Amino acid sequence: MPTTTxxxxxxxxxxxxxxxxxxxxxxxxxxxxxxxxxxxxxxxVNLGQIVTAVEQFQQVTGETVDVDALMDALPWA
Structure with missing residues (x-):
């Protein structure tokens, strides 16, 4: 997935x-x-914020997001 995405x-x-x-x-x-x-x-953002946000996103939108893939793709501070 491209960085901008x-x-x-x-x-x-x-x-x-x-x-x-x-x-x-x-x-x-x-x-x-x-x-x-x-x-x-x-x-x-910390890992807990990402996990919580993904859970909320999936509940609200019904879309599935691979939280591990997202965290692997984001850069570390």
């Missing part, structure tokens, strides 16, 4: 749980408690 998918999924990320900001994974907007045009 991964980023767009991540933003749409995260938006359902109240995490709004601008189109020009990259979603990156973090394994620490510091999440949110970060330097360098990135927004850090």
């Amino acid at each position: 991964i980023q767009t998918t991540a933003r749409e999924i995260l938006e359902l749980v109240g995490i709004d990320i601008a189109d020009d900001v990259a979603v990156v994974l973090s394994d620490c408690d510091e999440v949110g907007a970060a330097d360098g045009g990135t927004h850090r």
